[in-house]
Amino acid sequence: MxxxxxxxxxxxxxxxxxxxxxxxxxxxxxxxxxxxxxxxxxxxxxxxxxxxxxxxxxxxxxxxxxxxxxxxxxxxxxxxxxxxxxxxxxxxxxxxxxxxxxxxxxxxxxxxxxxPHAVTAATADMGILLMLSALRGVRQGEQELR
Missing domain, CATH: 3.40.50.720 (NAD(P)-binding Rossmann-like Domain)
Structure with missing residues (x-):
């Protein structure tokens, strides 16, 4: 049983x-x-x-x-x-x-x-993306295309 x-x-x-x-x-x-x-x-x-x-x-x-x-x-x-x-x-x-x-x-x-580690890689990726975007002037290029 x-x-x-x-x-x-x-x-x-x-x-x-x-x-x-x-x-x-x-x-x-x-x-x-x-x-x-x-x-x-x-x-x-x-x-x-x-x-x-x-x-x-x-x-x-x-x-x-x-x-x-x-x-x-x-x-x-x-x-x-x-x-x-x-x-x-x-x-x-x-x-x-x-x-x-x-x-x-x-x-x-x-x-x-x-x-605590669930978003570590994604946060690092986004940080690099934002730095590269700022260095390359992506925002200004995007505005010109519009």
Missing amino acids: TEHKPRRRILGIGYPRFAVREWEDLAKNYDLHHFVPASDRAAVVAEVKRLCGEHGPFDAGYVLFGTAAYSPFDEALLGPLLAPRTCGVWAQGGVGYDDVDVPLLIQHGCYLANT
Whole structure:
């Protein structure tokens, strides 16, 4: 007789635009509860609280890109997720973490994960492109062609 283990629960803010197949694979093994955030912070805070109340506690949480309208990720936003002390990971799909209350996560025994090297090569490429464009006067040539 096999023992039935409950699936781990993940709270997600945002829906992936690019890694959809990987996200669908994740959903096969975990209970994903996600929402596409509204453009105002109060609505996002309310939705996190609602989902944590109805489907929590969660083992992990994530947020994808475009968070400026509802950050920072502080006690008001993360409190319902962290309160049961079951959330072990908060993951972000971006490079920085300056909008996350790291001491709050530490206080609740929650790790923070981000993607610091995801855009390193693309940023370097864009920097070189901009320098070459400036040195070669690309902008002026483009204006003349118009």
